[in-house]
Amino acid sequence: MENFISGFPGCEFQIRAALAEVIGEKKSEYFFDKFLEYFFAEPDAAFFKSLGLNCIRIAISYRHFEDDLHPRVLKPEGFKHLDRAIAACAKHGIYTILDMHTAPGGQNGGWHSDHGAHISGFWIHKDFQDRLVWLWREVAKHYKDEKWIAGYNPVNEPADPAHSGLVTFYDRVHAAIRSVDPNHALFLDGNTFASDFSGFPDDAGTRWPNAAYAIHDYSLYGFPSSPEPYTRTEEQRRRMRRSYEKKREWMDARGLCVWNGEWGPVYARREYEGDEMDVINETRFAVLSDQLEMYWQDRLSWSIWLYKDIGYQGMVHVSRSTPYMQLLREHLYKKYRLAVDAWGADDRFVRDVYTPLLELVRAEVPDEDHQRLYPYPIWTLPRRVEVLARNILVGEFMIREWAEHFRGMDEAQLDRVAQSFKFENCVEREGLNRVLRAQAGQSASN
Numbered sequence: 001m002e003n004f005i006s007g008f009p010g011c012e013f014q015i016r017a018a019l020a021e022v023i024g025e026k027k028s029e030y031f032f033d034k035f036l037e038y039f040f041a042e043p044d045a046a047f048f049k050s051l052g053l054n055c056i057r058i059a060i061s062y063r064h065f066e067d068d069l070h071p072r073v074l075k076p077e078g079f080k081h082l083d084r085a086i087a088a089c090a091k092h093g094i095y096t097i098l099d100m101h102t103a104p105g106g107q108n109g110g111w112h113s114d115h116g117a118h119i120s121g122f123w124i125h126k127d128f129q130d131r132l133v134w135l136w137r138e139v140a141k142h143y144k145d146e147k148w149i150a151g152y153n154p155v156n157e158p159a160d161p162a163h164s165g166l167v168t169f170y171d172r173v174h175a176a177i178r179s180v181d182p183n184h185a186l187f188l189d190g191n192t193f194a195s196d197f198s199g200f201p202d203d204a205g206t207r208w209p210n211a212a213y214a215i216h217d218y219s220l221y222g223f224p225s226s227p228e229p230y231t232r233t234e235e236q237r238r239r240m241r242r243s244y245e246k247k248r249e250w251m252d253a254r255g256l257c258v259w260n261g262e263w264g265p266v267y268a269r270r271e272y273e274g275d276e277m278d279v280i281n282e283t284r285f286a287v288l289s290d291q292l293e294m295y296w297q298d299r300l301s302w303s304i305w306l307y308k309d310i311g312y313q314g315m316v317h318v319s320r321s322t323p324y325m326q327l328l329r330e331h332l333y334k335k336y337r338l339a340v341d342a343w344g345a346d347d348r349f350v351r352d353v354y355t356p357l358l359e360l361v362r363a364e365v366p367d368e369d370h371q372r373l374y375p376y377p378i379w380t381l382p383r384r385v386e387v388l389a390r391n392i393l394v395g396e397f398m399i400r401e402w403a404e405h406f407r408g409m410d411e412a413q414l415d416r417v418a419q420s421f422k423f424e425n426c427v428e429r430e431g432l433n434r435v436l437r438a439q440a441g442q443s444a445s446n
């Protein structure tokens, strides 16, 4: 679960703790269990397949399987929802790729690795790495004979400042998985948010056989921070292609298999952007379509980010009229206004608050080299300030407020709220699905 996907501020572990504080451990567990049950069920798989798509990447968290206070003790219910989702997909002829989206200690400094900080502990503490290697062996043991799993994506968007730690981790996780499962493919993300393979070994092809290399190809034209509106000029298309080609260069030079594990624009919302919404979104669909065209020319397989959310990026989103969206309407607007979700945030209402902070750093640390802290250039100075000051700090102060909305609810009420995420209570993002469907049709007829 992520803040902009599910509507809470901060990270998943923080909202789980906050809800438990407000309504008690048992009811909180009940709510999140129901949430996961409704978030992806058979009607979702049927819809996904109806678009002509045949593979879905499922983001999982190490926290589903083990507890930081009881490391290396497999939770009895750990595989419950994953088994169910894989079975639903299999029934509809959809392959799954298991993506470890959060690693103990955090494999990058983003909110999505669910550790609440901007420094990644995973690369600093060997024990965190040992735990993930252990966990992957357990996961691979569990799924070794599951033919509807296309493969394992051992870690989402690693950001290892030294680069060599990632290679060592891939050596170890490869050996651990292969010791129990010789068959499933591995999908290995590049370093620094799946963008940089320069630290990978030249013998990768033989060292990690049966592997694909994953890039994440977000085009800057698909986001509110785009330097200019995307009007499909030759120059814009050239930049879009160049940015994508740069990410896959290393694999192309070695004849290795590339997979685009994440990509896709974000969308404007009527309740926030008003009448500008349609124009903005048509532009975003154009970005989407041009990216797909590029991938099609190269016969590149991809997995779009993302399938379901509360209305920012998903192929389907929870309807505004559901109990969850009604309950949190004001809170969600406040999150938007304060730009506390780092992903694709529009900071227009709070820019003046953070500008002095940026200016202070620029004035007091004038050496630009000293401002370029890893993961530069993905995290520039402004990006770092956004992540730390807005997403982590202000976001943290809003967590309790999110949880308070549930105070006094009994299980029946919690279930009703969680049901908002059922496919039946979601709305399709038609423009997006139209483009995907057309592309899937093209692939099928070739």
Ligand SMILES: O[C@@H]1[C@@H](O)[C@H](O[C@@H]2CO[C@@H](O[C@@H]3CO[C@@H](O)[C@H](O)[C@H]3O)[C@H](O)[C@H]2O)OC[C@H]1O
Binding pocket: 002, 110, 112, 156, 157, 193, 195, 216, 217, 218, 219, 220, 243, 262, 343, 378
């Ligand atoms: O969970 C996902 C998460 O995986 C995703 O992470 C972001 C991916 O993009 C990163 O920046 C891009 C790096 O490549 C450049 O070419 C693009 O222009 C950048 O946008 C970003 O730092 C990651 O946090 O984000 C969405 C989450 O839901």
